Amino acid sequence: MRVDVVSIFPEYFAPLELSLIGRARANGVLQLGVHDLRTWTHDVHRTVDDTPYGGGPGMVMRPEPWGEALDALTPAEAPPPRLLVPSPAGAPFTQAMAYELAAEPHLLFACGRYEGIDQRVLEHAATRMPVTEVSLGDYVLFGGEVAVLVILEAVTRLLPGVLGNAGSLDEESHAHGLLEAPIYTKPPSWRGHDVPEVLRSGDHGKIARWRREEGLLRTAARRPDLLDALPADQLDKRDIAA
Numbered sequence: 001m002r003v004d005v006v007s008i009f010p011e012y013f014a015p016l017e018l019s020l021i022g023r024a025r026a027n028g029v030l031q032l033g034v035h036d037l038r039t040w041t042h043d044v045h046r047t048v049d050d051t052p053y054g055g056g057p058g059m060v061m062r063p064e065p066w067g068e069a070l071d072a073l074t075p076a077e078a079p080p081p082r083l084l085v086p087s088p089a090g091a092p093f094t095q096a097m098a099y100e101l102a103a104e105p106h107l108l109f110a111c112g113r114y115e116g117i118d119q120r121v122l123e124h125a126a127t128r129m130p131v132t133e134v135s136l137g138d139y140v141l142f143g144g145e146v147a148v149l150v151i152l153e154a155v156t157r158l159l160p161g162v163l164g165n166a167g168s169l170d171e172e173s174h175a176h177g178l179l180e181a182p183i184y185t186k187p188p189s190w191r192g193h194d195v196p197e198v199l200r201s202g203d204h205g206k207i208a209r210w211r212r213e214e215g216l217l218r219t220a221a222r223r224p225d226l227l228d229a230l231p232a233d234q235l236d237k238r239d240i241a242a
């Protein structure tokens with residue numbers, strides 16, 4: 001997968017050299033390009049923002065530098081990249097979207113700052129490539145950079161060969177639309193707290209049932225919204241005989 005990121009703070013992405021994403025790059029699973037938006041400015045002050053039409057606080061990112069940046073990063077002959085714009089006004093980012101993005105050959109991230117990017121940038125881009133504004137949650141950050149780090153981590157770990165034990169993918173939270181059950185390791189007793197007996201029983205059927213039950217109870221307690229989203233056949237309300 002190729003990923004390009006455009007930002008006025010390209011140094012935000014230095015950490016990507018480290019940890020798993022660094023390994024993904026090393027073994028060629030991920031090609032990452034980080035670009036400074038100011039590359040595509042031509043004035044002596046390298047201006048990327050201006051005041052908002054219609055008034056209001058803050059500044060807006062000008063369309064011209066973005067237009068030239070997206071042109072430069074959208075190769076004419078190859079299939080167009082998918083443009084992702086982290087934004088408080090975006091569609092919720094979910095594990096399902098992470099899987100969807102992990103299947104894309106080329107992602108192009110636009111990091112907004114200030115009050116945002118002139119809307120015409122997205123309108124024009126949409127005539128050449130798929131454009132998705134994506135939200136990580138109902139709060140406002142200074143800019144899209146941190147959101148891109150989150151999305152890239154969620155997506156990269158789904159790429160083949162990035163996670164050592166692929167098994168850990170299909171049992172994690174949100175893999176089945178539910179929260180994961182509690183997990184334990186040695187010692188069997190620690191500061192008076194014991195590991196649930198069932199997990200040490202060796203009865204794998206019983207363990208699987210216990211984990212599903214615990215996952216359902218946790219989901220009902222912390223994320224009832226996820227229960228409502230479950231396909232009917234996956235959830236027998238009696239399962240949560242609390």
Ligand SMILES: COc1cccc(COC(=O)c2cn[nH]c2)c1
Pocket residue numbers: 085086087088111112113114115116117134135136137138139140141142143144145147
């Ligand atoms: C595109 O314009 C802007 C403007 C301001 C901040 C940002 C960064 O994104 C967020 O703040 C965000 C993403 N998910 N939840 C919050 C983008």
